Amino acid sequence: MEDALTIHRLHFAFTVTFHYIFPQLTMGLALLIFILKSLALRTGNEIWNDSARFWAKIFGISFALGVVTGIPMEFQFGTNWSQFSKSAGGVIGQTLAMEGVFSFFLESSFLGLFLFGEKRLGPRLHWVSSMMMFLGSWLSGYLIVLTDAWMQHPVGYHLAANGSYELNSFWALLLNPWGLWQYAHTMLGAVQTGCFTMAAVGAYYILSKQHDAFGRIFVRVGVTVGIIAACLQLFPTGDGQGKMMAQYQRPTLAAMEGLFQTQAGAPIAILGQPDVPKQRLDNPLTIPSALSFLTYQKWTATVQGLDQFPQSEWPDNIALLYFSYHIMVGLGTIFIAILALAALQLFRGKLFQSPILLWALMLSLPLPFIANTAGWITAEVGRQPWLIYGMMRTRAGVSPLVSAGSAWFTLLGFLGMYTILGMLFLFLVYREIEHGPGPDNSSAALATATAAAAD
Amino acid sequence: MGTIWFCLVAIMIAGYVVLDGFDIGVGILHLYLARTDDERRVLIRSIGPVWDANEVWLLAAGGTLYFAFPALYAASFSGFYLPLMMVLWLLILRGVSLEFRSHVGGHIWSVFWDAVFSLASILLAIFFGAALGNVARGVPLNAAGNFFEPLWTNFQPTGQTGILDWYTTLIGVTALAVLALHGAAWLTWRTTDDLRDRAHAAASLLWWLVAALTIIVTFTSFRLMPFGLLSFRVHPFGFIFPMLAIAGLLAVKLFLRTGQEAAAFAASCAYIVGMLTSVTFTLYPNVLPATTGLANNLTVANAKAADYGLKIGLVWWLIGMTLVAIYTTFTYTRFAGKIRPSDPDDHASY
Numbered sequence: 001m002e003d004a005l006t007i008h009r010l011h012f013a014f015t016v017t018f019h020y021i022f023p024q025l026t027m028g029l030a031l032l033i034f035i036l037k038s039l040a041l042r043t044g045n046e047i048w049n050d051s052a053r054f055w056a057k058i059f060g061i062s063f064a065l066g067v068v069t070g071i072p073m074e075f076q077f078g079t080n081w082s083q084f085s086k087s088a089g090g091v092i093g094q095t096l097a098m099e100g101v102f103s104f105f106l107e108s109s110f111l112g113l114f115l116f117g118e119k120r121l122g123p124r125l126h127w128v129s130s131m132m133m134f135l136g137s138w139l140s141g142y143l144i145v146l147t148d149a150w151m152q153h154p155v156g157y158h159l160a161a162n163g164s165y166e167l168n169s170f171w172a173l174l175l176n177p178w179g180l181w182q183y184a185h186t187m188l189g190a191v192q193t194g195c196f197t198m199a200a201v202g203a204y205y206i207l208s209k210q211h212d213a214f215g216r217i218f219v220r221v222g223v224t225v226g227i228i229a230a231c232l233q234l235f236p237t238g239d240g241q242g243k244m245m246a247q248y249q250r251p252t253l254a255a256m257e258g259l260f261q262t263q264a265g266a267p268i269a270i271l272g273q274p275d276v277p278k279q280r281l282d283n284p285l286t287i288p289s290a291l292s293f294l295t296y297q298k299w300t301a302t303v304q305g306l307d308q309f310p311q312s313e314w315p316d317n318i319a320l321l322y323f324s325y326h327i328m329v330g331l332g333t334i335f336i337a338i339l340a341l342a343a344l345q346l347f348r349g350k351l352f353q354s355p356i357l358l359w360a361l362m363l364s365l366p367l368p369f370i371a372n373t374a375g376w377i378t379a380e381v382g383r384q385p386w387l388i389y390g391m392m393r394t395r396a397g398v399s400p401l402v403s404a405g406s407a408w409f410t411l412l413g414f415l416g417m418y419t420i421l422g423m424l425f426l427f428l429v430y431r432e433i434e435h436g437p438g439p440d441n442s443s444a445a446l447a448t449a450t451a452a453a454a455d
Numbered sequence: 456m457g458t459i460w461f462c463l464v465a466i467m468i469a470g471y472v473v474l475d476g477f478d479i480g481v482g483i484l485h486l487y488l489a490r491t492d493d494e495r496r497v498l499i500r501s502i503g504p505v506w507d508a509n510e511v512w513l514l515a516a517g518g519t520l521y522f523a524f525p526a527l528y529a530a531s532f533s534g535f536y537l538p539l540m541m542v543l544w545l546l547i548l549r550g551v552s553l554e555f556r557s558h559v560g561g562h563i564w565s566v567f568w569d570a571v572f573s574l575a576s577i578l579l580a581i582f583f584g585a586a587l588g589n590v591a592r593g594v595p596l597n598a599a600g601n602f603f604e605p606l607w608t609n610f611q612p613t614g615q616t617g618i619l620d621w622y623t624t625l626i627g628v629t630a631l632a633v634l635a636l637h638g639a640a641w642l643t644w645r646t647t648d649d650l651r652d653r654a655h656a657a658a659s660l661l662w663w664l665v666a667a668l669t670i671i672v673t674f675t676s677f678r679l680m681p682f683g684l685l686s687f688r689v690h691p692f693g694f695i696f697p698m699l700a701i702a703g704l705l706a707v708k709l710f711l712r713t714g715q716e717a718a719a720f721a722a723s724c725a726y727i728v729g730m731l732t733s734v735t736f737t738l739y740p741n742v743l744p745a746t747t748g749l750a751n752n753l754t755v756a757n758a759k760a761a762d763y764g765l766k767i768g769l770v771w772w773l774i775g776m777t778l779v780a781i782y783t784t785f786t787y788t789r790f791a792g793k794i795r796p797s798d799p800d801d802h803a804s805y
Contacts, residue, residue, distance in 0.1 A: 064554035068547040078532025089525025090760035097522040100515035101775035112504035166761035399533035401603035
């Protein structure tokens with residue numbers, strides 16, 4: 001049983017991690033494409049439309065992969081976690097079904113219209129369809145984050161006689177305070193993925209001296225929206241999420257920070273490796289009293305360490321939790337630094353003459369994907385050993401009759417298939433980027449080539 | 456409240472089969488009907504703007520099932536673990552082949568994705584049919600409401616059953632024929648010239664196959680599951696469902712002959728809805744019959760979620776599905792009309 005549990009957890013972890021590469025990009029790009037379309041409608045300048053069309057292609061590839069890798073997620077609640085689904089389906093089935101009925105239909109209908117219907121719809125309706133796509137994908141994000149938020153912080157339910165969870169307040173479920181913070185934090189992360197992707201492609205075009213006008217637009221939009229998102233990511237949303245944890249998931253907070261002993265004026269660890277058996281942080285680099293201040297706004301406040309909680313309530317992989325949290329926060333800080341510098345130079349009109357910053361923007365492309373993934377690992381590993389925090393242990397939720405062998409079989413199947421999908425995705429996106437934006441790509445490419453030859 | 460949601464889930468599933476059914480049908484016939492690259496692009500363009508939304512019906516139906524009947528969702532999804540995972544892989548392959556096919560020019564690339572698209576569509580139709588066969592036949596539920604079926608055992612529909620036995624395979628083949636006919640009717644309606652004529656000829660031929668299989672399936676089903684007739688005896692109004700199927704099937708033939716293409720497609724929809732509702736009607740009040748004794752049957756009453764949630768759900772479901780109806784209608788009217796090879800591509804990559 002223990003063996004099967006591990007495989008089922010790995011199964012979900014792998015498929016959801018791979019899946020989330022795509023929604024974070026499409027949710028971010030959906031906002032940016034909507035902004036590009038709005039600017040096109042407002043200025044009447046075709047370059048904004050050309051930009052939107054270019055990003056719509058990358059959006060389309062990512063969206064398709066997001067959809068096909070998303071379907072297994074909804075199925076897995078039943079296939080691999082049937083005991084959990086049976087008990088909690090009456091509550092989280094609400095948000096999952098609403099996601100299907102409200103947002104998936106909205107997204108997919110208007111994506112079809114957006115990709116296929118520019119000529120049939122005309123500029124105004126085409127703009128509307130970009131807005132609907134944006135709304136659909138962001139609504140979808142809300143409902144799925146709420147589903148997770150209920151597992152992190154269950155609200156609006158009571159336990160029935162047969163042990164299943166019954167909803168007793170729809171609005172409590174829908175306005176779960178944990179969910180509101182988590183949603184804001186998640187979406188800002190997705191926006192940064194979109195912004196960095198757009199800015200990185202723009203920087204690449206400027207540095208490689210092709211599609212320069214588009215490159216400048218991409219960098220400008222990416223950096224401008226990105227710096228706003230990066231700041232809001234830290235405060236208030238990151239801070240709000242942290243306070244939620246301080247209130248409801250104290251063992252998790254202590255493990256994230258690598259705080260083994262309870263202390264007044266607790267420090268924040270910047271670096272260091274948790275040594276769980278010895279219950280200490282090796283090679284620590286800390287800021288004294290900072291954790292107390294951030295958590296309770298008092299430099300001398302006492303923060304509970306892991307020693308305050310029985311080991312049975314400790315997250316079961318403290319090292320992974322500690323590192324993923326630190327990677328997320330570290331990268332988030334780097335994003336603020338890069339984007340703030342880039343925004344400053346953009347404001348002064350010097351960004352496009354600053355190769356170092358452009359290089360930094362270009363090379364940052366993979367980082368927001370890593371940061372978002374690390375953030376979700378923090379949330380989900382942090383929830384352990386609970387499936388529903390404080391209520392249901394992870395081991396209690398697994399499908400009792402699906403053997404480790406069956407789970408291995410399908411896990412390997414997904415590993416193989418997703419490896420190939422990942423390679424295809426990179427190949428196709430690379431092709432679109434090489435192909436470049438513009439009204440007529442072939443002639444534009446030819447013009448660039450001729451210009452290059454003339455140089 | 457349970458019965459209302461039983462009907463709503465049935466509607467969602469029927470909606471899925473009717474809508475995604477025609478684009479799966481197009482996939483089944485893809486390699487056979489469309490001979491040149493231009494024709495294949497027309498075929499794919501006929502479903503391009505809608506297949507994704509059609510597939511959402513599966514997600515929405517799954518979500519609705521999850522929320523309204525958690526115990527059924529948990530039992531069936533974990534019990535049908537292996538075939539469902541394969542369905543997922545097929546859906547992935549089918550989705551990416553549609554999306555990727557047109558991104559790279561070049562013969563080898565598109566030939567490969569065409570084959571993947573068609574093969575995945577064929578297998579999906581068979582798997583979905585076999586799944587329906589399993590639900591109708593019943594599964595070895597234990598007292599805790601769980602089961603696990605291997606892919607096959609000795610191919611007998613009694614005793615230690617597997618996902619595939621001769622009965623469920625028969626239903627799978629029937630589903631393949633029905634969806635192929637459905638796809639052919641769609642293409643007859645939406646394409647022109649040679650392609651339309653070939654689709655029309657295929658539809659006329661497939662009709663005979665579907666008619667024969669319908670008769671065989673009906674008789675074997677009642678032979679294996681004689682209690683299915685009981686529902687009709689208790690609620691005679693239920694005859695309306697098989698009548699709808701028969702009328703739909705006959706109308707398909709009639710309209711194909713008179714060349715009323717849209718009507719033929721609509722009749723094919725009616726036939727599918729009639730067949731599915733007949734099956735669900737004979738199941739009621741069971742949602743998943745057990746082969747291990749009546750006491751283990753999952754029923755509307757013992758599988759449903761609590762009433763409070765179901766009542767709230769009714770409100771948002773009605774609002775949500777009204778919206779869905781509005782934008783589905785909008786999409787289909789925007790993309791109405793025949794698709795010609797000479798039409799300009801709106802979307803550069805298709």
